[in-house]
Amino acid sequence: MKTVKCSECNEEIPINSIVCPKCNTRCLSTKSRITAIILSFCLGIFGAHNFYLGFINKALVSLACTTLSIILIIAGIFNNQLVFWIIGLVLLIFVFIYAVFEGVLLIKKIIFRDAKGKRLK
Ligand SMILES: [Zn+2]
Numbered sequence: 001m002k003t004v005k006c007s008e009c010n011e012e013i014p015i016n017s018i019v020c021p022k023c024n025t026r027c028l029s030t031k032s033r034i035t036a037i038i039l040s041f042c043l044g045i046f047g048a049h050n051f052y053l054g055f056i057n058k059a060l061v062s063l064a065c066t067t068l069s070i071i072l073i074i075a076g077i078f079n080n081q082l083v084f085w086i087i088g089l090v091l092l093i094f095v096f097i098y099a100v101f102e103g104v105l106l107i108k109k110i111i112f113r114d115a116k117g118k119r120l121k
Contacts, residue, residue: 007117015119029118036120037106044099045092049106054115065095 002015009023018028031053040049045066047059072088075081105111112120 004119005117007113027119029114029116029120031114031118031120033106033109033112033120036111037103040099040103040106044103045095047099049099049102053120056115062095062099065091069095 003012004015004027005011006013006020006023006025006027008025009020011020011022013020013022013027019026036049036053039052042048045062047062047066050056050059050062069088069091072084072091076083076085076088102111106120114120
């Protein structure tokens with residue numbers, strides 16, 4: 001049987017446990033995996049799925065990169081600087097690919113926990 005470590009007591013527990021048999025902590029997150037997947041595909045460039053799951057630092061990095069890329073694109077257009085525009089666009093595409101990649105990891109259940117280590121429902 002597949003096991004995972006309890007987020008509280010580190011005990012190896014069956015992957016589909018709802019409550020840890022040792023410390024009685026609830027192992028199931030209140031966050032839904034499906035919601036996280038939808039957020040990663042629709043609003044992933046703003047880090048929405050990571051904000052939702054509680055991975056605030058990761059979410060802030062995505063948000064900062066997206067903001068920077070939009071500023072570069074707008075600045076590039078208004079100042080006729082093609083290089084700004086291209087750097088901004090490449091950065092935005094990179095952040096988008098990363099968000100979709102995390103969405104796929106959520107679909108494949110490679111990411112299956114929230115930031116507190118609780119299994120997504
Ligand atoms: Zn436990």
